[in-house]
Every structure is written in C-alpha cells, then in structure tokens.
Amino acid sequence: MTTPQPPALDLLWRGEFGDRELDALHAAAFGGAGAPGGASTPWRARLERHSLGWVCARPARGGPLLGFVNVLWDGGVHAFLLDTAVDPAARRSGIGTRLVAAAADNARAAGCDWLHVDFEPHLRGYYLDACGFRPTDAGLLRL
Known part of the structure; x- marks a missing residue:
C-alpha cells in the first residue's frame, strides 16, 4: 500500500487573500455562516493590527485558499496560533500540519522562542x- 502524496502547495507567509474568501474558509472549516448580515469580516485590517503574521495555503499553481492560520504575538518572544483552518474537502492531506510548521518557522525567524496553541480535546x-x-x-x- 502506498502513502498518498501531500498536494503541491504554496505556503505564503503574510499571503494575499480576500476578506470574503477567508470568511468562506472559516465558515466551511468551523461550521459557521460567515459574517452577520452577509457583510464580510475586515480580515486584512484586523490581522495587520493584531498579528505577527499568518500563513495561507494555496495549490502550487494558484487557486482557492485551502488553509489558513493566524499567528498572534505579545511583541516579544511568545507567539500564539489561532484559527488553524483547512477546507474540509482538503483535510487529512497534510495541509494543516504544513501550515503549523510554516507558522512556527516564521515565528522563530521573527525572534519568538515559544509558540502557544489552545485546542479542543478532539484535536x-x-x-x-x-x-x-x-x-x-x-x-x-x-x-
């Protein structure tokens, strides 16, 4: 039996995304309906204000946002993962693990010594x- 190969991905630190695109990924990944009243969440402004960075996962030849993780920080040596999200159709292919590894690498490169994460018991x-x-x-x- 052969092990499935992970998809070819671009893992983009502080990568480009659209607010509605990230809303749709969040809704699919976490079972929500997106922003109230059909408005989009102002993700870019929020992330620029509060995050050390984020990682976007897209197919290597371009295409839809398959995964996303936000990396917040205290301005010093502690970084925090928030909302690791993978499109349900792409789960169990290694995308989430690669997102987290890219987040850790970039937090380390920014001078952080610790990466924290909270998670539900099933994770x-x-x-x-x-x-x-x-x-x-x-x-x-x-x-």
Missing part, C-alpha cells in the same frame, strides 16, 4: 502528535 492528537506541541497546564476564563 489533541493533531497538535501534540502531528505538530509536535507538548502538553502544558493552562487556564481559561470566559468573559
């Missing part, structure tokens, strides 16, 4: 086994 194997994170104690306060 434990993905983040700890496939992506190489180690478990830590953390706290969460709903506001």
Whole structure:
C-alpha cells in the first residue's frame, strides 16, 4: 500500500487573500455562516493590527485558499496560533500540519522562542502528535 502524496502547495507567509474568501474558509472549516448580515469580516485590517503574521495555503499553481492560520504575538518572544483552518474537502492531506510548521518557522525567524496553541480535546492528537506541541497546564476564563 502506498502513502498518498501531500498536494503541491504554496505556503505564503503574510499571503494575499480576500476578506470574503477567508470568511468562506472559516465558515466551511468551523461550521459557521460567515459574517452577520452577509457583510464580510475586515480580515486584512484586523490581522495587520493584531498579528505577527499568518500563513495561507494555496495549490502550487494558484487557486482557492485551502488553509489558513493566524499567528498572534505579545511583541516579544511568545507567539500564539489561532484559527488553524483547512477546507474540509482538503483535510487529512497534510495541509494543516504544513501550515503549523510554516507558522512556527516564521515565528522563530521573527525572534519568538515559544509558540502557544489552545485546542479542543478532539484535536489533541493533531497538535501534540502531528505538530509536535507538548502538553502544558493552562487556564481559561470566559468573559
């Protein structure tokens, strides 16, 4: 039995995307309906203001946004992953793991020493086994 080859991808640090395109990926990946009232989320402005960077995954020869991860930071040595999203039709092909690796590489290149991620219990194997994170104690306060 042969192992399926991961798709040829462009992993673009601070890559280009359209707000509606990212809304659609988020809705598909997280089961939402997108921005309220059909308006698009102002992703670019939000990311420029709050993020160290982000990674976009697209087919190597161009095409739709297949994956996205946001990398926030504290302005120092701590970076944080938020909203790792892969198009449901492209899942289980290595795209998410490659997104996280690209995010880690770019955070490291920016001088960060730590990359944090929070995740739901069903994603434990993905983040700890496939992506190489180690478990830590953390706290969460709903506001």
